[in-house]
Amino acid sequence: DAGITQSPRHKVTETGTPVTLRCHQTENHRYMYWYRQDPGHGLRLIHYSYGVKDTDKGEVSDGYSVSRSKTEDFLLTLESATSSQTSVYFCAIAPQSYEQYFGPGTRLTVT
Amino acid sequence: AQSVTQLDSQVPVFEEAPVELRCNYSSSVSVYLFWYVQYPNQGLQLLLKYLSGSTLVKGINGFEAEFNKSQTSFHLRKPSVHISDTAEYFCAVSRSSNTGKLIFGQGTTLQVKP
Structure with missing residues (x-):
């Protein structure tokens, strides 16, 4: 497996609270991505990064922010969690832009 | 935009038995194409890419895919x-010139019966 971990693996939180998910890699890959997986939608890109401090929005970025201050860490923050953000979140890393390796996922439940 | x-x-x-999982895409530009597999409660694993x-294109676990541009x-x-092939399979596309943003299909659940 690619050296990619996500934390926490499971989280239950209440509506309106802030939540931060962490993606950590040991591969020194340039590209990192955050996706969410929902039934019937496959995976949808939230945000991605193409280098330290270089990030951009994906197709479902509303309500999410990201930061990448080090090559190895890519943080996803829900500033004020809503029930519609209940999902499974996957991080992916890529040495080139066209071959992504996925982490084990974080299951987030917003009550 | 791709879909x-x-x-x-x-x-x-x-x-x-043999199996075929179907994937169609739309794009006005040249693309890269991928198949990923997801076993229960796990992340996605790359099967093959074009x-x-x-x-x-030949991939892992005996799978192959054919790109048909027309x-x-x-x-x-x-x-x-x-x-052991029982899993969910995802087809994905990205533009060949961008930062690797993947657009995924909705997924196909392959259920292999004994």
């Missing part, structure tokens, strides 16, 4: 499936 349609949400098949060159399809095939 991906997986034509079957579920495909039941008996062990040792970047350029031969239209028949029909904008990238169907996944395996000549003989095993119980």
